[in-house]
Amino acid sequence: MTLPTSEPLPPEDSTLPPARRRRQRRLLAPDTTDEQTAMLEQLVTRLTPSFDFLVFSFICGLLTGLAALVNSPALFMLAALTAPLLLPVIGLSLASIIGSREFFLRSLVSTLIGASLVFIGGALGGLAAMQFNSVMVQHAYLHAHFSWYDFFLLALGGGLTTFFTIRNNASNRLYVANIALAYELYLPLSVAGFGLVTGSKGLWPDGLLVYGVYLAASVLIGVTVLAFTGLRPMINLGYTLGTTAVLVGMCAVVAFSGVETARHFQVALPTLVPSPTLAPTPTNTPTRTKVPPTPTITRTPTPEPTYTPTVTFTPTTTPVKAWMSAETGGGAFVRKTPGYSGALVKSLLNGSPLFLLPEATEADGKIWLHVKSPDGYEGWVLQSVLITATGIPTDTPTITPTPPG
The missing domain is CATH 2.30.30.40 (SH3 Domains)
Structure with missing residues (x-):
């Protein structure tokens, strides 16, 4: 993979072995410590969210709550389109691979604040649903449960969003990939807020569990993509391999423990909704009986009158x-x-x-x-x-x- 053509290519060191020079051309990240340090500083600045991140997170949650109320797939897609760039999620991946605990905590706080606004937006949609007698939650139900198709879309969206974030000249593709990532992260969280308020079975806490597992999985996917681009822990930058292993291990524990919790308590797993059926009405089946012979009439004394119970x-x-x-x-x-x-x-x-x-x-x-x-x-x-x-x-x-x- 080559560097963007709009940027000058770094000069190759003729003293390096041929295999090392080919690897240097393939990697997006610089091969020297000074260049990689400058690149990390630029990435940290770009991955710091602005106030727009909070505003559009709330709008996305509000639209998802409205989509759950009217059971409209089109509104669910509109909610994903209005989601902001999930830069704090990419920041978690970057902080994990370089081992920066301070940047990891800062990105985690930003991620949780945005998630809280999405959850509140979905809860407001649930408050509106309480004014109606019946609601149809089939489409919201699909977003609150694990699916291999959703995980594939999450892996594709998370991987491409991380990759295009590293490339400065791929902003248009970055926004497209971010829609897939927001679709899998923000929509389950919002329908969880909707389900908490309305008491809808299968939305709370299922959607919250799906969000936690998918968030940890997206961080691990981002770490993998960053590793392939050439970023790695560097001792002279203050980052250690042990810190990186701890942060990546934490993400893995959250992902796998969430899946095991879902399997144990049977939450966030798709189940079949039984359809009402009418029980058959029992009917009497006639049986053949033998007719006794006609008895001979004989005179019998008339009995005394008796009282018949009522x-x-x-x-x-x-x-x-x-x-x-x-x-x-x-x-x-x-x-x-x-x-x-x-x-x-x-x-x-x-x-x-x-x-x-x-x-x-x-x-x-x-x-x-x-x-x-x-x-x-x-x-x-x-x-x-x-x-x-x-x-x-x-x-x-x-x-x-x-x-x-």
Whole structure:
């Protein structure tokens, strides 16, 4: 790989072996200590974020929260397009490979501040979602779970963003690669904030875990790319190989421990959403029976009249099982009290099972049913978003003898 043509090529030292001279031409980083020191100083200055980084991080989080609210893939892409250059993430990679603890901590603080603004933007979208009865979170759900396709896009975006950051004349390509990196880092974090506020299952803390693992993975990918460009720890710059190993090891521990946590607690892993099915109605199957012979009529004495017990009916309630099945969305809210003003208890996707309790009431011109989930929480749901699979409660007769009188 050659240096940019707009910059003068460094003169080759004829005293170097041929293999060393070929390696010097391939590397982006200078081969001498003084030139590499100057290059590192320029990189540190370029990788220090400005106030624009914070502003556009918040805008990206806000647009992602809006995309989760309206379930629009186009708005998710727009959020990635408005994301700022993730220079602090590249700074983490640079600090890791050169072993600078001070620059690593400074880049980490900048990264966490930007992440907090993205999270807050998604949470504001969740507050807006609480004003509606049902929300569809299928597309947001996809961003809060691990996927090999997402990891491939992360590796491509992180590697190219790091590479083009080193090259001063590749700014246009840098912005394109940064979109892929922001798509995989900022969108899961924002939908985690959305899920924390709305209580949507599968978004919190899944999205936060995905962000942590992908952030550590992107730092490791950046370290690999920087190593191939020729950057390495240098003792006379104050950086040691041991410090570099510790910083890189920390990133690896975060990445692999996050994946193991997801596997152990079954969070951030894609699961199939069950679709509601109606249970078949039982039917009676006739059986063949032998007809006994007609008995011979014989005279028998008329018995004394006896009292026949009166049959009374004692109703026994059978729990009615239902499933969430909203027509205008992928799920609906369970509220603490009937009506749209009731406090939010949970957000359930279509297919989530529920048990109907006997209470029902009318609020805001709608019929609300009292429900209970299999894991124990209770609340009120619109009748129109539920389908039932069991019959209407039946009455079991009990025989109570009536005393003679």
